[in-house]
Amino acid sequence: MSVRTRVAPSPTGDPHVGTAYVALFNYAFARQHGGQILLRIEDTDRVRSSDTSETAILEALRWTGLDWDEGPDVGGPHGPYRQSERIDLYREHADTLLRTGAAFRCFCTQERLDALRRDQQARGETPRYDGHCLALDPAEASERAARGEAHVVRLDVPGTGTCRFNDGLRGEIEIPWAQTDMQVLVKSDGFPTYHLAVVVDDHLMEISHVLRGEEWISSMPKHRLLYDRFGWEMPAHYHLPLLRNPDSSKLSKRRNPTGLDYYRRSGYLPEALLNYLALMGWSMPDEQEVFSLAEMIEAFDIERVSTGGPVFDFAKLDWMNGQHIRRLSPDEFMDRVGVWAINRTALAPLVPLVQQRTERLSDLVAQVDYLLGDRRPLASEDFDHKRLEPGDCKRILDHATRRLDDLHDWNRDTLHDSFRALAEAMGIGMRDFLAPLFIAISGRAVSLPLFDAMAYLGRDLVRARLRSALEALGGVSKKETKRLERSYREL
RNA sequence: GUCCCCUUCGUCUAGAGGCCUAGGACUCCGGGUUUUCAUCCCGGCAACAGGGGUUCGACUCCCCUAGGGGACGCCA
Numbered sequence: 001m002s003v004r005t006r007v008a009p010s011p012t013g014d015p016h017v018g019t020a021y022v023a024l025f026n027y028a029f030a031r032q033h034g035g036q037i038l039l040r041i042e043d044t045d046r047v048r049s050s051d052t053s054e055t056a057i058l059e060a061l062r063w064t065g066l067d068w069d070e071g072p073d074v075g076g077p078h079g080p081y082r083q084s085e086r087i088d089l090y091r092e093h094a095d096t097l098l099r100t101g102a103a104f105r106c107f108c109t110q111e112r113l114d115a116l117r118r119d120q121q122a123r124g125e126t127p128r129y130d131g132h133c134l135a136l137d138p139a140e141a142s143e144r145a146a147r148g149e150a151h152v153v154r155l156d157v158p159g160t161g162t163c164r165f166n167d168g169l170r171g172e173i174e175i176p177w178a179q180t181d182m183q184v185l186v187k188s189d190g191f192p193t194y195h196l197a198v199v200v201d202d203h204l205m206e207i208s209h210v211l212r213g214e215e216w217i218s219s220m221p222k223h224r225l226l227y228d229r230f231g232w233e234m235p236a237h238y239h240l241p242l243l244r245n246p247d248s249s250k251l252s253k254r255r256n257p258t259g260l261d262y263y264r265r266s267g268y269l270p271e272a273l274l275n276y277l278a279l280m281g282w283s284m285p286d287e288q289e290v291f292s293l294a295e296m297i298e299a300f301d302i303e304r305v306s307t308g309g310p311v312f313d314f315a316k317l318d319w320m321n322g323q324h325i326r327r328l329s330p331d332e333f334m335d336r337v338g339v340w341a342i343n344r345t346a347l348a349p350l351v352p353l354v355q356q357r358t359e360r361l362s363d364l365v366a367q368v369d370y371l372l373g374d375r376r377p378l379a380s381e382d383f384d385h386k387r388l389e390p391g392d393c394k395r396i397l398d399h400a401t402r403r404l405d406d407l408h409d410w411n412r413d414t415l416h417d418s419f420r421a422l423a424e425a426m427g428i429g430m431r432d433f434l435a436p437l438f439i440a441i442s443g444r445a446v447s448l449p450l451f452d453a454m455a456y457l458g459r460d461l462v463r464a465r466l467r468s469a470l471e472a473l474g475g476v477s478k479k480e481t482k483r484l485e486r487s488y489r490e491l
Numbered sequence: 492g493u494c495c496c497c498u499u500c501g502u503c504u505a506g507a508g509g510c511c512u513a514g515g516a517c518u519c520c521g522g523g524u525u526u527u528c529a530u531c532c533c534g535g536c537a538a539c540a541g542g543g544g545u546u547c548g549a550c551u552c553c554c555c556u557a558g559g560g561g562a563c564g565c566c567a
Contacts, residue, residue: 008567009567010566010567012566012567042567044566044567045566045567047566048566048567106565110565113564113565117563117564121492121563122492123492124492124493125492125493126492126493126494126562126563127493127563127564128563152565154565167496170496170497173495173496174495175494175495176493176494176495178493178494179493179494179495179562179563180494180563181563181564183564184564184565185565186565187565188565189565191565193564193565193566193567194566194567195567198567213561214496214497214560214561215560215561215562215567216561216562216567217495217496217561217562218494218495218496218561218562218563219562220495239496241496241497241560242560242561244559244560246501246502248559248560249559249560250560250561276503279503279504279516280503281503281504282504283503283504283505283515285505287504287505287514287515287516289503289504289515289516289517290516306503306504307496307497307498308497308498308499308504309496309497309559309560309561310502310503310504311502311503312502312503313502313503313517313518315502315517315518316502316503316516316517316518317517318517319516319517319518320517322529322530326530
């Protein structure tokens with residue numbers, strides 16, 4: 001049987017470094033075995049999925065240097081590769097489950113479900129659907145459904161016994177069925193949930209090996225049950241460890257840059273990033289640390305993947321990047337600088353900002369240094385201001401960060417509007433409000449227009465600078481975080 | 492709270508019962524090369540979570556405890 005793996009991102013946000021991490025292992029594994037890798041877009045969340053996100057993810061993944069044999073952009077024999085275009089397939093399979101009694105229609109209201117969950121949690125139980133609608137007569141249920149009554153389709157999960165399954169890295173794992181919820185398979189909007197879609201697609205797309213994040217282990221019983229109910233053979237599953245913050249929690253954008261865009265813009269070479277990610281959980285048999293993708297494929301062995309959650313270490317990433325940069329020939333080096341930012345496309349947005357402020361061409365570099373490179377390191381004195389206390393600055397930086405995380409369209413005007421509204425809500429004049437932000441973003445009190453600069457830098461770089469500014473102000477304690485959270489909510 | 496997973500230097504890891512006086516890399520600290528800096532080279536600090544077993548012998552196997560993480564959504 002030929003090896004087929006897949007990478008299946010959900011287009012609900014910015015391209016994540018974790019996606020590249022999992023994609024890398026899927027890629028190396030498939031290529032190592034002379035198999036194929038495909039890319040599938042998991043856009044079954046109608047509310048959160050967006051085309052913008054999908055485009056950005058594909059582009060970011062391409063930037064890393066990985067590619068795929070089948071996907072929404074390249075086509076292939078198992079398409080479509082976008083789940084939103086496969087709805088009929090899921091409906092058909094849900095019907096099969098309904099017909100065989102493996103699943104049932106559920107008409108319970110959100111209120112009932114919420115109350116149920118509350119009670120169970122109060123009693124210290126794992127929240128789980130109580131099977132209320134299981135008692136419904138299937139014929140009657142489908143009649144109600146046919147009349148258009150809102151409902152979902154749930155998986156019928158046994159209440160007792162144990163589910164056994166195998167994880168390629170950990171061996172056999174047992175989870176009591178009582179821990180597994182009667183998962184919603186089809187939402188009331190007719191779209192499938194992840195669990196139904198992933199099983200149907202992995203089977204139909206002939207995936208032989210699933211390499212995915214560790215957070216899916218607890219969903220294995222649902223998937224195992226679905227494969228069994230469909231009478232399908234289950235692919236081999238390997239759950240990769242999760243990338244961690246320095247405090248060992250799951251890598252999160254609030255604490256670390258998680259966007260691939262951050263790494264690209266900060267001047268990391270994609271091959272260095274990939275090399276570093278490879279080291280997060282895998283090592284060469286001879287412990288060679290600096291290597292190319294081709295060398296990795298050559299030597300890759302899934303058995304050598306370790307299970308402990310690796311902490312993402314920027315110091316080592318920097319060293320790794322330096323290793324790759326120094327190995328470039330002078331010609332390659334010049335080319336890479338060009339590809340990075342010294343090209344017409346990347347520079348074009350800066351022209352309207354700098355041209356009218358320029359008398360000599362040599363003025364240019366000093367004006368854009370913080371846009372092309374890092375801004376200087378900050379100290380708390382940098383935020384001294386005649387009308388703002390350090391506490392005010394913290395509040396502004398914190399609230400700005402929160403507001404930005406909720407901002408969907410990232411451009412000069414939306415940034416302006418959302419900050420104006422925020423300043424007003426906080427009762428601070430726009431001029432004062434912007435002062436700490438200028439420092440945080442540019443490192444200077446006077447610089448190019450703030451919103452243009454932020455638009456140019458992009459989400460990830462801006463988030464990182466705001467966080468580092470907050471740290472320069474002494475950081476935010478747990479207690480302060482709580483207070484700031486409340487203060488933001490009350491705006 | 493319940494269930495599951497994980498546990499070697501600060502960090503990433505090697506180690507698949509004797510090769511371990513536990514090796515490498517990053518960071519840090521010394522020293523050398525270099526007009527400065529960086530690179531490069533040399534050296535140093537630093538770990539098998541704890542407790543029971545199994546065995547002639549445990550970092551390696553088993554159990555318990557502790558710690559960390561994840562899951563518990565009509566999100567993926």
